[in-house]
Amino acid sequence: MAEMGRDADDRWLESVFASDAVPDDGFSDGIVRRIRRRVRIRRWSLGIALVVGTLVAAGPVLELVSLLVRVGGQVTGSLGISPGDSLPSAAMLLGGGTLFLATVLWLRLLDS
C-alpha cells in the first residue's frame, strides 16, 4: 500500500464517487403537477371553508344583529330619536354582510 498525498486522495475519491447526471425523465414535471394540485386543493378548501363558515355563523350573527337593533332602538328611543332615521335595519346589515363575504369568495376564486 503506497502512501497517497491529500490531493491524490481527493482526486481518487472523486473518481470513485463520480456518476453520470441523473436524467430528468419527467421527474420535475411530476413535482410541478403535484404542486399545482396542492395549490388548487388549498384554494378550494379555503373557499369551501368560507362558505361553510358563513352558513354556520349566519344564524348566530342574525340573532346578534337583531339584538343590537333592539338595543339600539331602546337607546335611541330613550334619547327621543326615531330608530328608522339613524340605524340600518337587520335586513340591510345581513345583506351587506352577505355581499361582503360573496365578494371575498369571488376574489379568491378569481385568484385561483
Add this chain to the structure above:
Amino acid sequence: MFAGIEDTVLVARVLSSQDARAYGELVRRHQSRVRNFLRKLSGDMALADDLAQDSFMRAWDKLGTYSGKGTFVSWLMKVAYTTFLQSRRQSKRYAAVIEQAGHTADAEARTVTVDSDELPDLGKLLAVLNEEERAIMVMSYACGLSHREIGDVTGSPVGTVKSILHRGKEKIRTHFEIEDRRHG
C-alpha cells in the same frame, strides 16, 4: 424561458406569486444532484427517488424559510438530508438495505486490496463509514459541495466538516489496501 435567471430570483418569484413553473425550473436545475445524493446515501434508487420527491415537496412548503444566506442548492440539500434522516428513523425498508450493506462490508471489505487505477464498488466503500461520514463524503466528492456548504447542510462548523472528511478517508485507507501504481 428561465434560462440565465439566478436561483434566488426564481425563489423570489415563487414566493411572491406561487409560480409553479418557476419552481419547476428550480427542480429541473437541481434534481440530478439531489437524486444522486440520496441514491448514494440510501443505496436504493427507488427509495431515493421517493425521498427526492418528498424533499422537493417539503422545499416548496418551506421555501419562505430560505433567507438567501448561502446558496440555494445547499439549502435544498439540507432539506433532502433532513428528509432522509427522518425517513431512516421510520423506514424498515431502509434499515434492511443498510443492514445488508453492512454485512457485505463485513464479509468482503476488510482485507480488500485495491489498485488505485481501479475503482472499488462504491457501496462497499460507503459501508465502512458511519452515517455522518457517509453523508459528508457524498456531499463533498459526489455532489461537489464546498466545506462551507456542507457546514450549512449539516449545521456543523467548517473545521468539523474537514475533520470528518479526514476521518472518513482514514477509515477507507484502513479498510481498503490501496496500491498506488501512479508513481511506478
